[in-house]
Amino acid sequence: MTIDPILNPFANLDPADIVSLRRVFDRHSFTEKSVGDVLPACLNGNPTSNGAAPIVLRALREENPLNLLIRLFLVNASIPEGPLREVFGDRLFSGLVAGGLLGPTPGGFACPLIVNPLRGFYIIHDTISARVADFSRHLVMGVGTSSLTPANATPRRHYRRALDVGCGGGFQAFHLATHCDKVVALDINPRALNLGRAAAILNRADNIDFRLSDFYSAVEGETFDLIVSNPPFVISPESEFHYRDGGLGADRVTETVIRNAPDHLAEGGLAVIICEWASLHGGDPHGRLKEWLSGSNCDVWVSTSKEDDLVSYAMSWLRSYRAHLSPEEFRQTFDRWMDYYESLNMEGIQTGLVVMRKRTGNNWLFIDEAPSVIRGRWGESLLQLIDIHTLLHTATVDELLDQRFKLASAARMRHIYEQVGNRWASSEADIFLVEPLPYSGRVDQYTAGLCARCDGTVPLRQLVAGMGEAVGVTFPEIVEAAMPILRGLMQRGYLIPVSLLPPDPEAPQA
Numbered sequence: 001m002t003i004d005p006i007l008n009p010f011a012n013l014d015p016a017d018i019v020s021l022r023r024v025f026d027r028h029s030f031t032e033k034s035v036g037d038v039l040p041a042c043l044n045g046n047p048t049s050n051g052a053a054p055i056v057l058r059a060l061r062e063e064n065p066l067n068l069l070i071r072l073f074l075v076n077a078s079i080p081e082g083p084l085r086e087v088f089g090d091r092l093f094s095g096l097v098a099g100g101l102l103g104p105t106p107g108g109f110a111c112p113l114i115v116n117p118l119r120g121f122y123i124i125h126d127t128i129s130a131r132v133a134d135f136s137r138h139l140v141m142g143v144g145t146s147s148l149t150p151a152n153a154t155p156r157r158h159y160r161r162a163l164d165v166g167c168g169g170g171f172q173a174f175h176l177a178t179h180c181d182k183v184v185a186l187d188i189n190p191r192a193l194n195l196g197r198a199a200a201i202l203n204r205a206d207n208i209d210f211r212l213s214d215f216y217s218a219v220e221g222e223t224f225d226l227i228v229s230n231p232p233f234v235i236s237p238e239s240e241f242h243y244r245d246g247g248l249g250a251d252r253v254t255e256t257v258i259r260n261a262p263d264h265l266a267e268g269g270l271a272v273i274i275c276e277w278a279s280l281h282g283g284d285p286h287g288r289l290k291e292w293l294s295g296s297n298c299d300v301w302v303s304t305s306k307e308d309d310l311v312s313y314a315m316s317w318l319r320s321y322r323a324h325l326s327p328e329e330f331r332q333t334f335d336r337w338m339d340y341y342e343s344l345n346m347e348g349i350q351t352g353l354v355v356m357r358k359r360t361g362n363n364w365l366f367i368d369e370a371p372s373v374i375r376g377r378w379g380e381s382l383l384q385l386i387d388i389h390t391l392l393h394t395a396t397v398d399e400l401l402d403q404r405f406k407l408a409s410a411a412r413m414r415h416i417y418e419q420v421g422n423r424w425a426s427s428e429a430d431i432f433l434v435e436p437l438p439y440s441g442r443v444d445q446y447t448a449g450l451c452a453r454c455d456g457t458v459p460l461r462q463l464v465a466g467m468g469e470a471v472g473v474t475f476p477e478i479v480e481a482a483m484p485i486l487r488g489l490m491q492r493g494y495l496i497p498v499s500l501l502p503p504d505p506e507a508p509q510a
């Protein structure tokens with residue numbers, strides 16, 4: 001059998017050499033932190049971004065092993081043989097050359113791929129310049145925002161079986177391998193699977209099963225406790241790259257991943273999927289997503305970004321991928337993209353993080369615009385929000401009023417005062433969360449007061465009754481007026497039912 005070096009660039013690389021390479025990385029502290037410490041600040045810790053190479057090469061001219069590893073593995077610099085032998089040793093150097101991780105250049109040797117230390121893992125992926133290489137369809141992408149969003153949102157609890165759909169170089173799978181017993185990582189691109197397999201050795205992750213698969217085809221009949229996916233969701237007339245446009249047309253990649261996820265979720269299992277869908281003229285911007293989710297047997301929480309207008313969307317993709325075209329070719333390509341959107345009756349493009357939790361029964365769907373910047377990793381907050389939504393969906397108003405609530409510790413308030421006569425009188429307040437989902441909103445002074453009193457000791461009924469007295473209305477009237485506002489605060493995690501809070505480690509033991 002002949003081996004295609006595009007699909008399997010590491011066929012001749014001895015796994016023992018990958019193990020030795022990791023030792024070299026450890027010895028010289030080739031880590032995200034050390035790399036970040038020596039990079040010029042203007043690169044924001046990202047040496048692999050477009051145009052970064054000359055900056056990295058100039059800044060890291062001093063000869064030392066860490067600089068050599070950065071130049072070699074992050075910006076594909078050519079390095080003379082002598083220093084390479086010094087850092088790797090003769091045996092490993094020869095192994096890396098034989099295995100294709102070092103290729104000859106006029107001045108020495110260079111690595112044809114990126115080996116990127118990120119989040120405690122090494123991700124092996126293609127360079128940006130490979131977008132125009134003859135194997136570009138099989139190009140394996142690096143780690144971008146669409147990779148980080150699901151990675152940051154995924155709860156890092158212990159799960160038995162996890163699935164990564166469209167694993168690429170394995171960024172999601174390596175995260176999953178740290179907290180799940182077994183991970184199945186699927187991709188249609190054999191090159192991605194082979195880069196992932198090599199990186200798994202570097203990452204000492206031995207619980208990932210990389211499988212060639214057309215979406216879920218290789219896991220037929222299997223269920224998982226956790227699914228994560230960053231599929232090739234870009235909506236365009238192209239089918240150029242496995243990693244970007246998937247080749248199904250319109251938003252059918254998203255449809256396929258979303259529609260089929262429930263069949264592969266165990267009861268209670270969670271799917272975290274970043275994706276895009278078309279919003280059509282004259283319809284609900286989320287109409288298509290809702291249709292795919294109907295009857296899914298999942299509760300669904302969706303956090304969307306602002307809708308992209310088609311011109312800006314097409315332009316941003318074309319500027320990154322078609323900058324080399326002549327102005328006339330560029331215009332024609334742009335026209336082709338816009339004609340395509342017109343033919344699909346599209347008005348805009350929605351981007352969202354779709355989180356599905358399987359719960360056979362009467363399900364809820366909540367679609368909300370995401371706060372602009374979500375900081376850090378927020379998987380636990382996400383689970384808490386889903387639990388709150390389920391409670392709001394299943395409990396009666398009386399049952400909710402019997403619950404005790406606590407104001408989130410990340411909640412803050414800014415009061416607004418109005419001039420009344422010759423003094424300031426408090427009117428409304430801006431309420432916001434400082435982390436991890438920094439929602440913000442405005443509440444009236446009575447709701448602001450109620451929130452302050454949510455310390456987890458008093459049932460909501462009592463607080464709402466007090467609010468009614470302050471406003472001068474009956475209890476049923478205040479319940480009717482206040483509950484929609486309070487529900488909104490609960491849905492975004494300002495007010496958390498004590499029953500859903502993690503146990504307080506400081507609390508005295510019974």
Ligand SMILES: C[S@@+](CC[C@H](N)C(=O)[O-])C[C@H]1O[C@@H](n2cnc3c(N)ncnc32)[C@H](O)[C@@H]1O
Pocket residue numbers: 141142143144146147165166167168169170171172186187188189192213214215216230231232233242243244246
């Ligand atoms: C956007 S990349 C995501 C890579 C990685 N999971 C991450 O989050 O950084 C999408 C991946 O889906 C893969 N893919 C495209 N079409 C597929 C299909 N029909 N079945 C499975 N995977 C597919 C691509 O090869 C690519 O690796």
